[in-house]
Amino acid sequence: MEKIFDLNRLNVKAFAREHLSLQGLQGLSQFARLIDLEVKTGPDSHNTATESPSVNWAVQGELVSVSGSEDQIWLHLKAELHLPMQCQRCMGAVTVKVSSDQSFRFVPDEATAEAEDDASEEDLLVLTPELNVWELIEDELIMSAPLVPKHEVCPTLVPMSAVDAAFEDALDARPNPFAALAQLKKKPN
Numbered sequence: 001m002e003k004i005f006d007l008n009r010l011n012v013k014a015f016a017r018e019h020l021s022l023q024g025l026q027g028l029s030q031f032a033r034l035i036d037l038e039v040k041t042g043p044d045s046h047n048t049a050t051e052s053p054s055v056n057w058a059v060q061g062e063l064v065s066v067s068g069s070e071d072q073i074w075l076h077l078k079a080e081l082h083l084p085m086q087c088q089r090c091m092g093a094v095t096v097k098v099s100s101d102q103s104f105r106f107v108p109d110e111a112t113a114e115a116e117d118d119a120s121e122e123d124l125l126v127l128t129p130e131l132n133v134w135e136l137i138e139d140e141l142i143m144s145a146p147l148v149p150k151h152e153v154c155p156t157l158v159p160m161s162a163v164d165a166a167f168e169d170a171l172d173a174r175p176n177p178f179a180a181l182a183q184l185k186k187k188p189n
């Protein structure tokens with residue numbers, strides 16, 4: 001029997017208790033803040049849905065037993081996408097691989113989270129009956145995205161040098177002003 005889980009409001013406790021996992025491919029339309037990071041190269045860049053980047057994601061719940069204490073609720077999250085961003089050196093589009101691999105442990109309240117945060121490698125979240133996993137995935141990817149995206153080596157600007165060459169050709173083709181003056185002087189009145 002398959003249970004339906006809504007990632008907009010996931011019951012993490014139940015998800016973890018049954019050690020469930022989910023994965024999929026999700027289009028960027030789900031992630032408005034990631035769309036803001038995406039470079040818009042032109043009006044045709046979103047012509048077809050298949051060309052639009054999508055997020056490859058997976059979540060796994062885990063219940064970890066601790067002797068003498070309540071079981072810990074964990075969620076492991078992996079997400080990855082290839083996001084076209086704007087290169088901050090040449091201002092062209094650069095596709096950046098953004099990926100996150102993070103584990104979360106859920107604690108009963110904010111005070112516990114603050115008290116245990118420094119000693120924990122994992123991220124601590126306060127347990128809520130309904131967790132928005134999409135937001136969590138989006139938060140993680142935004143934090144993993146480069147602040148200053150750049151090409152390793154910026155592509156040569158071919159259209160620019162073509163313009164330059166044409167401009168220089170035009171200069172060469174222009175008649176020498178002194179030669180033109182000499183021609184004028186030779187003309188009889």
Ligand SMILES: [Zn+2]
Binds near residue numbers: 087092
């Ligand atoms: Zn560049």
